[in-house]
Amino acid sequence: MTPSTTNTAAREVVQALRDLLRHVEVNTCTHEETHRGGAIWTICDSCDRKWADDRGGFVPHEDAPEVVAARAALESFTLTQQQGGEQEAGEAASG
Numbered sequence: 302m303t304p305s306t307t308n309t310a311a312r313e314v315v316q317a318l319r320d321l322l323r324h325v326e327v328n329t330c331t332h333e334e335t336h337r338g339g340a341i342w343t344i345c346d347s348c349d350r351k352w353a354d355d356r357g358g359f360v361p362h363e364d365a366p367e368v369v370a371a372r373a374a375l376e377s378f379t380l381t382q383q384q385g386g387e388q389e390a391g392e393a394a395s396g
């Protein structure tokens with residue numbers, strides 16, 4: 302139960318979250334290149350997803366709220382770590 306154990310665990314969580322976000326990014330198509338197909342379709346060059354004009358047409362990629370939240374949490378945690386380098390673990394000696 303030492304502070305360094307907690308720090309190591311926190312670092313592992315941060316690293317895991319970073320890897321997870323990267324994994325999501327790598328596996329997420331942002332539909333940057335599209336082409337027209339037929340009369341009403343917009344088709345993504347990368348993932349072949351289709352949007353019909355009569356159903357609202359092409360929708361640009363947006364990150365899922367969960368991804369945005371995870372990214373924000375990671376960022377604020379990283380900032381906290383950088384700012385407060387204090388290591389005050391409440392030492393309570395009881396016998």
Ligand SMILES: [Zn+2]
Pocket residue numbers: 330331332333345346347348349350
């Ligand atoms: Zn796509």
